[in-house]
Amino acid sequence: MSDVLNQAIVSGLLIGGLYAVMSVGISLTWGALRIINLAHFSFILLGAYATYQISTSLEIDPLFALLVVIPAGFLAGAIMQIFFELTKVDEFQSLIISFGSVIILQSIIRTIWTADFRRIDRDINPYESMSFFVGDVAIQVPLLLAFGAAVGIALGTSLLLSRSYFGKAVRAIVDDPQIARAYGIDNRRVAVVLSGLATAFSATAGVFIATFQSLSPSISLGWFGIVFPVVILGGLGNAVGALGAGVIVGVAAGVASVQWGPLSASLVTFLILIAALLFRPQGLFTRQGSS
Amino acid sequence: MTRRTKALAGFAVAAIVINLVPALAEALDTPGFYITFMFTAFFWISQAVSWNILTGYSGYFSFGQGAWFGVGVYTTGVLAAKEGWPFLVALPIAGALAAAFGLGLGLVVFRLRKLSGEIFALTTLAVAFVLASVARLYSFIDGGRGIFMTGTPLPEFLGDFRTAMFRMTFVVAFLTVLAAYLLYESRVGWGLFAIRDDEQVAHGLGVPTFRYKMVALGTNAFFSGLMGGVWALQIGFVTVDDVFNIRVPLFVILMSVLGGMKHWMGPVVGAVIIYTLTDRLNSAGLEDVNQIIIGGLLIFLVLAVREGIYLRMRMRWILTLTVFGTAMAVWTFADLATSLIWDFAYASLITLLAVLLPTRQSVARVLRRGGPATPVEASAAERAST
Secondary structure (H helix, E strand, O other), rough: HHHHHHHHHHHHHHHHHHHHHHHHHHHHHHHOOOOOOOOHHHHHHHHHHHHHHHHHHHOOOOHHHHHHHHHHHHHHHHHHHHHHHHHHOHHHHHHHHHHHHHHHHHHHHHHHHHHOEEEEEEOOOOOOOOEEHHHHHHHHHHHHHHHHHHHHHHHHHHHHHHHHHHHHHHHHHHHHHHHHHHOOOOHHHHHHHHHHHHHHHHHHHHHHHHOOOOEEHHHHHHHHHHHHHHHHHHHOOOOHHHHHHHHHHHHHHHHEEEEHOHHHHHHHHHHHHHHHHHHHHOOOOOOOOOO | OHHHHHHHHHHHHHHHHHHHHHHHHHHOOOHHHHHHHHHHHHHHHHHHHHHHHHHHHHOOOOOOOHHHHHHHHHHHHHHHOOOOHHHHHHHHHHHHHHHHHHHHHHHHHHHOOOHHHHHHHHHHHHHHHHHHHHHHHHOOOOOOOOOOOOOOOOOOOHHOHHHHHEEEEEHHHHHHHHHHHHHHHHHHHHHHHHHHHHHHHHHHHOHHOOOHHHHHHHHHHHHHHHHHHHHHHOOOEEEEHOOOOOOHHHHHHHHHHHHHHOOOOHHHHHHHHHHHHHHHHOOOOHHHHHHHHHHHHHHHHHHHHHOOHHHHHOHHHHHHHHHHHHHHHHEEEEEEEEHHHHHHHHHHHHHHHHHHHOOOOOOHHHHHHHHOHHHHEEEEHHHHHH
16 A cells, blocks of 8 residues: 555656646746736647647657747747737736637637547657656656656746846836836836746646647646646745645645545645635745735 | 516516416427527526626626536436436525535635635636536446436426426526526625725725625525526436536626626626527537637627627617617518528627627716616716726
8 A cells, every 4th residue: 555655646746747837837927917827728738739740740759849839839828918918908808818718729629639539659659658666666757757847947937037137027017017117127028928938838738748648628627626726826926836836736636546536636636725725825835925 | 666566577477478488389389499499598598697696796707607507407417317306396405505515615715815806716617627526426426427317207287398498497597687686786786896896995884795795606606506407407418527517607708798797687688699699600500610709709808898788788779679670570571591590690690780889979978867877887987987
């Protein structure tokens, strides 16, 4: 039993990295731009399908798809933000608009790739069943790769936000957009770049999902129950927090599914969400005083 | 007319409708799909209006409609179809259970010190997913096998299946609209509008915000669950994926945004128009395109008609009635379409376009002329004038 438990903890830890990559984009745009962009779920899925398509058509290693998916994601996020800036929407309007975009993108995905399950062929995808053992515990390589990407994204984003001029501008806009503008920060340009970056992260998550999972248009619905708790628990706009929260949610869900069956995982994540909202609405990893 | 005579008149009309329409349909030998069309419209009216009681009145945006609806569907599914309870006994329990879930959620989230609108919206969305996985997990609910509703016996006085569905959906829709109207006119309604405009100020002025929000959430969940309980019969074979998906929340949002969320009548108008148009698109075999159109329409409406079309229709009621009447007459007598439903769909579409034509009149001016403004109209007026 303890072997199974150890395995669940390690797998949960690794998949927590993937959860973090999926959540960090939503967390950034929500925290910094005050826009809840539900379309990120569709961009994750779109990234996964694009990886499937590129890898299958060109018969190359799926990770090469990153070269296409990251710039395309950046472009999509930037365009979406430009649309938001041009129409001057408030928070609820942006929520409804992004909800409308989800419906459109899901429908486009279903039209192109149908509702059947799609999976990258094993001959091209060396990662799918690749794993190695540390003691009795198996480490799955695709999850390890995603975890590495999560660490990179979390550290990179937090360095970018704390050290660079761009990061300073973002933090100034979060504090007070009007004053920031008075000091000469072009907040629209910063918002467009940030939204592009966030969407690129989401699309990256899709690449890793495609390396080990079958794709169907409906899988994105299930992600919501994981991403939302991770975003809240990590603290809005906090990339390192998202990584920590992803690991917590991943381990909790992994242990729950070993102990009480796979379907209990979503109940446990929901309870984590409610607990987080009740006791730490500002997120676990946010210092007191900073909002 | 006082409110009481209005309500009594409403009940009288309702009693006539549920008895006369099925009899008339039989006498005239109208095709059955007219009745089906009508009771599906009642279903959507009830869902949209009940959603608007929470979101339109209090301003708390909810994605939870699918959850309340699903609780209702599964309650009658389990009690009436699996356990063999009489259907009309299981039905009120469906509403009560959905309300209990809604109030339970409200008890937690409305107590949060820093509850923002977005957190509420996303939490309600999460509830639907959790309930879906609970239904999948426990075999006494569903367990992944689904529930057959087709053999469920209905009391004889309701008539055959179609007539029974017509009567039950009509009664639920009627009660929902009545509740929305009474709340709109009541002290609770005024309190909710104050919460929507500025919750802190409302609280400071002595509006019992927590209690009023619970009333709104409970009413929403109750009627949604009640209609869900009836609708289980129409679904026939109930599965988790069919019930707990984003279809119901998507459509109620679309319908209310189109009709207008600031007036109790808005979602009724929105529901009739959206349901008619999507039903016709589906029957024309354009289901794939349909979703894209719906998503695009939602985005367009949110940006273009913020106050919804109902207030515009009231403002330009001569235009609305003339265009609708003319279009309906032309299509019916010239026999341009194959059925009355098509006539109605074309007439609604043309009316919709006519109402959406830009105008220099503002909603505010017309409403001010028509007597004292209700708080909603006053706030709409204020926004339009700034």
